[in-house]
Amino acid sequence: DELSTGQPELDERQPLLSNLPAITCKKCSINAFLVLLLVVLLFGGLGIAIWLAILSNTKGGGNIAPDKNFALVKRSSWGARTADLPSELLIPHTPVDYVIIIHTDTTICNTSASCVNQMKVLQNHSMDNKHLSDIPYNFLIGGDGNVYEGRGFKIQGAFVPKWNIKSFGLAFIGKTLNVKTVSRKSYDY
Numbered sequence: 001d002e003l004s005t006g007q008p009e010l011d012e013r014q015p016l017l018s019n020l021p022a023i024t025c026k027k028c029s030i031n032a033f034l035v036l037l038l039v040v041l042l043f044g045g046l047g048i049a050i051w052l053a054i055l056s057n058t059k060g061g062g063n064i065a066p067d068k069n070f071a072l073v074k075r076s077s078w079g080a081r082t083a084d085l086p087s088e089l090l091i092p093h094t095p096v097d098y099v100i101i102i103h104t105d106t107t108i109c110n111t112s113a114s115c116v117n118q119m120k121v122l123q124n125h126s127m128d129n130k131h132l133s134d135i136p137y138n139f140l141i142g143g144d145g146n147v148y149e150g151r152g153f154k155i156q157g158a159f160v161p162k163w164n165i166k167s168f169g170l171a172f173i174g175k176t177l178n179v180k181t182v183s184r185k186s187y188d189y
Contacts (some may be wrong), residue, residue, distance in 0.1 A: 072147050080119070091154055119140065
């Protein structure tokens with residue numbers, strides 16, 4: 001049976017791929033197994049890498065080595081007076097846009113006892129002589145290596161007018177002109 005086109009008539013009962021040879025070679029089976037094994041190893045390795053990345057982030061991992069000597073000395077620990085802070089001194093949003101680094105222009109402290117004393121002197125001078133509601137800085141860094149809480153994170157500082165509402169004040173206790181230069185090597189972990 002031929003159609004008017006001269007082509008032989010196709011029988012619907014014949015599969016389209018009946019003329020292709022069956023793939024039964026042993027080499028092909030080994031290649032397929034190797035490809036499957038490589039895919040499994042690839043996805044397994046990817047899964048382990050993701051798991052390790054998540055694990056290192058949840059345990060505080062990262063590129064910066066933690067310094068076990070760092071200490072944040074809270075207000076209660078250095079004996080701060082109770083501040084008379086009006087509610088309008090709350091910082092309206094965090095994170096703030098700027099961090100202003102300054103010095104207190106006072107005596108440098110090198111021990112915890114001298115830094116605590118310097119914090120009290122700064123607060124008393126600020127509240128009694130300058131009539132501020134508290135110490136003007138958010139945090140202070142002493143020569144003993146500790147960070148001392150001033151006003152903290154939520155209260156505006158009183159160190160630079162017009163900038164206090166959008167910044168934190170981080171002050172070094174002392175005069176920075178009198179500080180000896182420290183070599184870069186001493187900061188390496």
